[in-house]
Amino acid sequence: MVSARIPRSIVMNTVQTALAAAAAIALLSGCDHAQSSMPKPTIVLVHGAFADGSSWNDVISILNRDGYSAIAAPDALRSVTGDAAEVSTLLGSIEGPIVLVGHSYGGTVISAAANGHANVKALVYVSAFAPDAGETSFGLAAHDPGATLGAALAAPVPLADGSHDLYIDRSKFPAQFAADVDPARAALMAATQRPIVDAAGNEPSPTAAWRTIPSYTIYGSADLNIPPRTLAFMAARAHSRHTIVVNGASHVVMVSHPAEVAALIEEAASH
Secondary structure (H helix, E strand, O other): OOOOOOOHHHHHHHHHHHHHHHHHHHHHHHHHHHHHHOOOOEEEEEOOOOOOHHHHHHHHHHHHHOOOOEEEEOOOOOOHHHHHHHHHHHHHOOOOOEEEEEEOHHHHHHHHHOOOOOOEEEEEEEOOOOOOOOOOHHHHHOOOOOOOHHHHEOOOEEOOOOOEEEOEOOOOHHHHHOOOOOHHHHHHHHHHOOOEEHHHHOOOOOOOHHHOOOEEEEEEOOOOOOOHHHHHHHHHHOOOOOEEEEOOOOOOHHHHOHHHHHHHHHHHHHO
């Protein structure tokens, strides 16, 4: 029997191809290992007016379950610069990457607080203002028709410096702020709401962090505090990488739809 001799060139080419394939597989495996070993971002959540840190409870529970460390930052609702400075101080104490999340007026706060923090990798606006420099929260609320907050406010509470604390009338709170939330829970939210000083709502934003940091947006189609058209405008202007509109959701989409909000935050974190 005559055996066929395989040309040396073919053998060498086959060996080289196999080695190249093995190297590519090793490289990809190394990349996957590097990505899996990278620390997950810390999620910092900032509440807005007429809410408090507990509004993030259900979102935090999901994030914790999925291996993320999450912090509900205090927001005094006294002034944009002062509130942003407090959040900025908190950011400065966190090592590693951060995803910064804001609800309502909290969006104005994170737009300023992220300035100077290179480890803030993404911004997530949850039914939130995303002002440009020089714009105000109350001014943006009037950008399009549809907001009914003014008529739902209780009598302003005068403060010593001449400003006023603003609350939503407790009897109007559920319909205005949390129409898709269980009525008993909405009543508790009305009782524990944090007031915002009118001057804070009228204070121009000093910076617009969304101009340099990737942003994501989620809001409800039935928001009565910030008209959905305004939320869509701000998301488009900020070149939101993913915008989710939750059909029928109220202003507190993080309370009524925590799974959707947490999923978008985790998407931002994974990028």
